[in-house]
Amino acid sequence: MIALIVLVSCLLLALIGTVFYVRQRVIEVRNDLQSSINDYFSPGADGTPSYFHQTVDSVAQVFGERLAVVAQARLMATRSHTARQENLMSEAVVTDLAGQESPLLGLALEHFPNVRKRLAKNPQLLDILMPMVGGLLSKHDGGQPGQSGGSTDVASRIKGGS
Numbered sequence: 001m002i003a004l005i006v007l008v009s010c011l012l013l014a015l016i017g018t019v020f021y022v023r024q025r026v027i028e029v030r031n032d033l034q035s036s037i038n039d040y041f042s043p044g045a046d047g048t049p050s051y052f053h054q055t056v057d058s059v060a061q062v063f064g065e066r067l068a069v070v071a072q073a074r075l076m077a078t079r080s081h082t083a084r085q086e087n088l089m090s091e092a093v094v095t096d097l098a099g100q101e102s103p104l105l106g107l108a109l110e111h112f113p114n115v116r117k118r119l120a121k122n123p124q125l126l127d128i129l130m131p132m133v134g135g136l137l138s139k140h141d142g143g144q145p146g147q148s149g150g151s152t153d154v155a156s157r158i159k160g161g162s
Contacts, residue, residue: 090120098126105130 040051049057095116099106109116119125 087117087120091116094120094123102130 043050095109098109
């Protein structure tokens with residue numbers, strides 16, 4: 001009976017010892033973890049930023065760069081779209097004004113898109129184009145009906161004159 005009591009006492013002491021050992025190890029691991037967390041968030045002794053600060057700074061820099069790239073791409077797309085619309089409008093104005101001045105020139109500009117684009121970018125070329133169209137017309141019917149004022153008037157109207 002006494003042997004049984006001694007055996008149970010030894011088992012209880014071993015169990016209590018194991019509980020104290022496990023408790024001590026848990027406290028040590030918790031302290032190590034707390035120290036690691038503090039090191040991650042605390043700045044260095046020599047004034048260097050904390051690892052957390054460095055991580056947030058890196059993520060913010062990458063995010064900011066990507067945001068700037070997206071904003072720049074959208075701005076460039078908007079500018080490109082506006083420039084394309086302006087070019088198309090300029091071509092339409094050139095074609096309409098030239099067509100009012102000379103139906104044959106208007107027809108030529110509708111069928112020759114490269115000439116229309118070149119003339120929209122440089123209306124002074126109308127001085128070169130009008131004699132060509134006039135020469136073609138004079139070969140067919142001897143004159144250019146509907147011509148009022150010549151190529152310099154058309155060029156000045158295209159440039160924005162009255």
